[in-house]
Amino acid sequence: MSTYNPFENMEQKVEAAFEGLNVLSSSYVPEYFPHREQQIESMVKALGVILKNNRASNLILYGKSGTGKTSVTKYITNMLREATSNKVRVIYINCQVYDSPYSIMVTIVNSITDDVNSQIPSLGWPLDKIYQEFLNRMNGSNKYVLVVLDEIDKLVEKNGGDSLYVILKAVDEELIGSRISIIGITNYTSFAEKLDARVRSRLNQESIIFQPYDATQLRDILAERLKSLNGKGVIEDSAINLCAAIAAREHGDARKAIDLMRISIEMAIREHSDKVTEREVYRARNKFELDVLHESVRSLPLHTKIVLLSVVLTQRVANRPIYTGEVYENYRRICEELSMQALTSRRVSDLLADLDDIGLIVSLNKSLGRAGRSRFLRVPDHLDLIEEYVLEDEQLSTFKGVKLSKQQRLRGITEDDERDLRDLLNARIDRHQG
Ligand SMILES: Nc1ncnc2c1ncn2[C@@H]1O[C@H](COP(=O)(O)OP(=O)(O)OP(=O)(O)O)[C@@H](O)[C@H]1O
Ligand SMILES: [Mg+2]
Known part of the structure; x- marks a missing residue:
C-alpha cells in the first residue's frame, strides 16, 4: 500500500511557495505603515500626553476608504497600551454595528471592567442609570479609557447629531477626572461641519487627515506586505505595479491593492502556475468587479x-x-x-x-x-x-x-x-x- 498521492503533492508544491498568505488577509495588522509616518506622529503626539497623566484631546480621523485609518488606529492604541503597561483601556466600537447612542453607552460601560459577571443588559436600563453606572465604574478603575468610534458618520446619519451629545456628556471631563478621550473615524471630510457647534467643539479638538495613496506609495505598501511571503520571488514586479496602479485609480485604496494581489496569487495557486504576472492581476480585477457587481445587486x-x-x-x-x-x-x-x-x-x-x-x-x-x-x-x-x-x-x-x-x-x-x-x-x- 502506498502513502504517496501524486495529487497531494501537486497542490502542496504551489501552496508552499505562498505560505504566510495571511499577511494579505483583511484582519492582519501590519507593524509598519509606509507613507503614514506623519499621521502616526500626530497621533502619538496627541495621545502621548496620557503617559504624563494628562488627558488627551478628542480626535477625528478623516480619509477615504482604504487609507489606513482603522488599522493605524488599532496599531497605535495597541502600542500605547504596551507603553503604559496596560494602564489604557481601548474600547473599539464600529458604529455600523452599534448604531444607537444607547447601545454604544452600554458597550462602553460593559467594557470598562473585565468582570463578565457584571455586564449590564443591552436593553431596559434608563440612560440615567447607565450614566451612573458608568461613573461608578470609572471611579472604581484607575485606567485611562480611549473610545474609538469607527464609522462615526453612520451613527449621526441614523440618529442625528444629538446622539453624539449623549456620549460626549458621559465623557465630560469635569465629571470623571479627565480619564477618557474619544477617537472618531470617518470617510467624510465635511463630517464635523454638519455637527452643531457644541458637539463639534467638543469632539473635534484635533483632526488628522489620511490622504489617498498614489501608485508609487501603494507599490511600497504592497512590497512591504509581501516581504515576509515565502514565494515573493515568483511575483513579478510588473504585477505589483499593476495592482498599485489599478488601486490608485480607485481613490488610492490600499485595501483594494492588497485584495487584488491576494486574489491574483490565489488564482495562480489554483491554476498551478508558478508565477504571478500581469495576466493574473487583470483576471483578478475582473473577478473582483463581478463580485462587487453581485454584492451590489444582491443588496x-x-x-x-x-x-x-x-x-x-x-x-x-x-x-x-x-x-x-x-x-x-x-x-x-x-x-x-x-x-x-x-x-x-x-x-x-x-x-x-x-x-x-x-x-x-x-x-x-x-x-x-x-x-x-x-x-x-x-x-x-x-x-x-x-x-x-x-x-x-x-x-x-x-x-x-x-x-x-x-x-x-x-x-x-x-x-x-x-x-x-x-x-x-x-x-x-x-x-x-x-
Ligand atoms: N500605509 C499602509 N501600510 C500597510 N498597510 C496599509 C497601509 N494603509 C492601509 N493598509 C492596509 O490596507 C487595508 C485597509 O486599511 P484600513 O482598514 O485601515 O482602511 P480605512 O481607512 O479604515 O478604510 P475604511 O474607511 O474603508 O474603513 C488594511 O489591510 C491595512 O492594513
Ligand atoms: Mg476603517
Whole structure:
C-alpha cells in the first residue's frame, strides 16, 4: 500500500511557495505603515500626553476608504497600551454595528471592567442609570479609557447629531477626572461641519487627515506586505505595479491593492502556475468587479431589483437608448406578473436615480425638440449577469418572463438624436470607468 498521492503533492508544491498568505488577509495588522509616518506622529503626539497623566484631546480621523485609518488606529492604541503597561483601556466600537447612542453607552460601560459577571443588559436600563453606572465604574478603575468610534458618520446619519451629545456628556471631563478621550473615524471630510457647534467643539479638538495613496506609495505598501511571503520571488514586479496602479485609480485604496494581489496569487495557486504576472492581476480585477457587481445587486431592496430587471429586459430588446416611461410600463407588467403592488412612477424615478448613484445604470436628462424633456438610460455592461443576480431573490423565484410593452422610439426623436444620446451615455460610462 502506498502513502504517496501524486495529487497531494501537486497542490502542496504551489501552496508552499505562498505560505504566510495571511499577511494579505483583511484582519492582519501590519507593524509598519509606509507613507503614514506623519499621521502616526500626530497621533502619538496627541495621545502621548496620557503617559504624563494628562488627558488627551478628542480626535477625528478623516480619509477615504482604504487609507489606513482603522488599522493605524488599532496599531497605535495597541502600542500605547504596551507603553503604559496596560494602564489604557481601548474600547473599539464600529458604529455600523452599534448604531444607537444607547447601545454604544452600554458597550462602553460593559467594557470598562473585565468582570463578565457584571455586564449590564443591552436593553431596559434608563440612560440615567447607565450614566451612573458608568461613573461608578470609572471611579472604581484607575485606567485611562480611549473610545474609538469607527464609522462615526453612520451613527449621526441614523440618529442625528444629538446622539453624539449623549456620549460626549458621559465623557465630560469635569465629571470623571479627565480619564477618557474619544477617537472618531470617518470617510467624510465635511463630517464635523454638519455637527452643531457644541458637539463639534467638543469632539473635534484635533483632526488628522489620511490622504489617498498614489501608485508609487501603494507599490511600497504592497512590497512591504509581501516581504515576509515565502514565494515573493515568483511575483513579478510588473504585477505589483499593476495592482498599485489599478488601486490608485480607485481613490488610492490600499485595501483594494492588497485584495487584488491576494486574489491574483490565489488564482495562480489554483491554476498551478508558478508565477504571478500581469495576466493574473487583470483576471483578478475582473473577478473582483463581478463580485462587487453581485454584492451590489444582491443588496438592493426588492422593488429596486424589479426596476433594474425592467431596465435590463427593455434595453435587451430595444437596441437604442431607452427612456423612463417604457421602463416604468415594463416594471408595472413585471409586478403584475408577480402579483405585487407596483410603486408609483414617481417612486420608480427615485429608484432609477438610486441605481444611477450606485453605478448600475447611467442616465441622462435631456430635452429633445418635440419630445420634450426625458430621462434616457442604459445599463453599461453585464446584462445577463445582472438579470441572473436579480432573479436570485427568492421573492422573484416565480418570475417566468413577461410580455414587454410594444417597443418604439419616443415620438419626435430622430435617428440622429438617438446617435447623440448613445454617444452621451457612452461618454458617461467611460467617465465612470476612467
Ligand atoms: N500605509 C499602509 N501600510 C500597510 N498597510 C496599509 C497601509 N494603509 C492601509 N493598509 C492596509 O490596507 C487595508 C485597509 O486599511 P484600513 O482598514 O485601515 O482602511 P480605512 O481607512 O479604515 O478604510 P475604511 O474607511 O474603508 O474603513 C488594511 O489591510 C491595512 O492594513
Ligand atoms: Mg476603517
